[in-house]
Amino acid sequence: xxxVGILVKTAEEREKLFIALYKxxxxxxxxxxxxxxxxxxxxxxxxxxxxxxxxxxxVTNTSLIKTNEKAYLLGISKHLWLNKFKDNNLHxxxxxxxxxxxxxxxxxxxxxxxxxxxxxxxxxxxxxxSFYYDQLPLADAARLFGFSGVRSATVQKYKCLEKVRETxxxxxxxxxxxxx
Amino acid sequence: MRTSLIETEQIEAHLLQLTAPGDALVFEARLLxxxxxxxxxxxxxxxxxxxxxxxxNQLKKEIETIHQSLFNDAKHKSFSQKxxxxxxxx
Numbered sequence: 001x002x003x004v005g006i007l008v009k010t011a012e013e014r015e016k017l018f019i020a021l022y023k024x025x026x027x028x029x030x031x032x033x034x035x036x037x038x039x040x041x042x043x044x045x046x047x048x049x050x051x052x053x054x055x056x057x058x059v060t061n062t063s064l065i066k067t068n069e070k071a072y073l074l075g076i077s078k079h080l081w082l083n084k085f086k087d088n089n090l091h092x093x094x095x096x097x098x099x100x101x102x103x104x105x106x107x108x109x110x111x112x113x114x115x116x117x118x119x120x121x122x123x124x125x126x127x128x129x130s131f132y133y134d135q136l137p138l139a140d141a142a143r144l145f146g147f148s149g150v151r152s153a154t155v156q157k158y159k160c161l162e163k164v165r166e167t168x169x170x171x172x173x174x175x176x177x178x179x180x
Numbered sequence: 181m182r183t184s185l186i187e188t189e190q191i192e193a194h195l196l197q198l199t200a201p202g203d204a205l206v207f208e209a210r211l212l213x214x215x216x217x218x219x220x221x222x223x224x225x226x227x228x229x230x231x232x233x234x235x236x237n238q239l240k241k242e243i244e245t246i247h248q249s250l251f252n253d254a255k256h257k258s259f260s261q262k263x264x265x266x267x268x269x270x
Contacts, residue, residue, distance in 0.1 A: 011242065013244060014239075014242060015242070018242070018243055018246045019246055019250070022246065022247070022250055023250075023259060026263065027262060027263060027266075030263050030266050030267070031266055032238040034267055039248055039267065040263070040264065040267045042269075044247060048240065048243050048244070048247065051243055052236060052239055052240060052243070056236075102232075110230075110233075113230070114230070114233065114234060114237070117230070117234060118237075119233070125231065125234050126238075128231045129231060129234065129235040129238060132228060132232070132235070133231065133232060133239075134234070134235070144207060153266050155181055155185065157189045158181065158185040158192075159185065160218030161188055161192070161224065161227060162184060162185065162188050164227050164230070164231070165188075165220070165223045165226075165227045166226050168223060168226055168227055168230055169223045170228075
């Protein structure tokens with residue numbers, strides 16, 4: 001069982017963490033989804049969403065998940081599974097209130113922007129990911145991206161932020177319905 | 181740092197509510213008077229949202245690669261069989 005609360009600094013460390021979590025927690029999740037009449041693919045989707053939620057919680061508040069990762073992941077998965085049914089029922093209800101909770105669905109114009117950022121802006125986006133999403137301390141990010149120190153990593157972070165901000169602005173004004 | 185980067189840093193501090201109370205007032209006053217700064221703040225806020233979506237997409241891709249490896253590589257055969265059996269009995 002991996003010790004969560006540790007800092008996950010590199011893609012390799014993340015891979016190790018997720019393999020360990022898959023092996024320890026997926027059997028129980030799959031058993032639950034199967035018992036509830038779900039398919040292998042549904043179990044996979046639910047578990048992968050649970051892993052994303054787990055990761056986001058673990059990097060922002062390491063003290064939150066100190067107990068048992070397996071129980072935590074099973075709990076999130078059950079919650080997601082039950083929500084899925086609630087959502088399905090909502091789709092068929094007469095008031096038709098389709099509320100997607102906690103889901104960042106991309107709009108078509110946003111996908112085009114994302115595709116651009118994934119290709120032309122990848123270097124900056126990966127750097128920004130490590131700061132804002134993976135919550136890597138500046139010194140670790142500096143080492144990981146080969147900067148001479150915290151100072152130059154900080155400068156690069158703001159350069160990237162500025163560059164991406166301008167790209168989003170330009171592209172969004174081109175994709176006219178971006179913010180609608 | 182060049183002036184524009186310092187401004188980007190200040191916008192970040194404002195959005196993430198890291199600015200000291202006195203400085204926050206000064207910044208808010210500047211925002212009221214400077215449309216350009218207001219616009220930058222709006223787009224920078226959008227940038228953090230986009231970075232989050234991008235990062236989440238990348239993480240999902242990493243997890244999917246791991247899934248494929250666990251269910252297709254011979255070295256994880258006993259694990260994948262154990263899982264698949266759960267769905268083959270029905």
